[in-house]
Amino acid sequence: MNHRKLRAGEVAGTYDITAPVTEAELVSIAQAFARRRLARGRKLTRPDLVFDYLQVLFQGYEHEVFSALFLDTQHRLIHFETLFRGTIDSASVYPREVVKxxxxxxxxxxIFVHNHPSGDPEPSDADRRITQRLKEALGLVEIRVIDHIVVGSEGRSSFAGLGYL
Incomplete structure (x- = not known):
C-alpha cells in the first residue's frame, strides 16, 4: 500500500497509522485495499470477503451503478468493470452489451453487482427480471451467472444466497 500515513505492521496483514487520518482518507484506504483484493488473477473463493470488498467499493454512490466481475472457469478474476450508471433509483442494463x-x-x-442508493439491499422485481434475462442471454454463449449482489448502506443481498439463481 502506497499511502503515506500507513506503514506495514509487525504482524503480516496489519498496518500502523503514522499520522492522523480523516474519515474520507479511511474510506479511500479501505477502497484501495478492496480494489487490490479484487485484482486480476485472484481466485474468488470466499463469498463473504467478496461481499465486504464490494460493499466498501460501492458505498457513497448517490446513483445506481451496475458492474460485473468477469471470471475464468476457475473463478479467478479476469476483470472488474462498471457497465452502466443510472439515476438515484434505477439503472438501464442492456443484456446485449453485457454479453459483448x-x-x-x-x-x-x-458475478453482477449493483448498489441501491436508498440503502436497502433487498432486490427489486426489476432486479430479478434483469438478472433472469442476463442469465438466459449469457447461457446461450455458455457463460455462467454465479451471483448478483445488491449492496446498500444497510447491508447486502446475494441472489445465489436467496435462491434466485
Missing part, C-alpha cells in the same frame, strides 16, 4: 463485454474478456462466469 463478457465475450471480449473471454469470461467463463460472471
Amino acid at each position: 463485454r463478457a465475450l471480449a474478456h473471454n469470461a467463463g462466469a460472471v
Whole structure:
C-alpha cells in the first residue's frame, strides 16, 4: 500500500497509522485495499470477503451503478468493470452489451453487482427480471451467472444466497 500515513505492521496483514487520518482518507484506504483484493488473477473463493470488498467499493454512490466481475472457469478474476450508471433509483442494463463485454474478456462466469442508493439491499422485481434475462442471454454463449449482489448502506443481498439463481 502506497499511502503515506500507513506503514506495514509487525504482524503480516496489519498496518500502523503514522499520522492522523480523516474519515474520507479511511474510506479511500479501505477502497484501495478492496480494489487490490479484487485484482486480476485472484481466485474468488470466499463469498463473504467478496461481499465486504464490494460493499466498501460501492458505498457513497448517490446513483445506481451496475458492474460485473468477469471470471475464468476457475473463478479467478479476469476483470472488474462498471457497465452502466443510472439515476438515484434505477439503472438501464442492456443484456446485449453485457454479453459483448463478457465475450471480449473471454469470461467463463460472471458475478453482477449493483448498489441501491436508498440503502436497502433487498432486490427489486426489476432486479430479478434483469438478472433472469442476463442469465438466459449469457447461457446461450455458455457463460455462467454465479451471483448478483445488491449492496446498500444497510447491508447486502446475494441472489445465489436467496435462491434466485
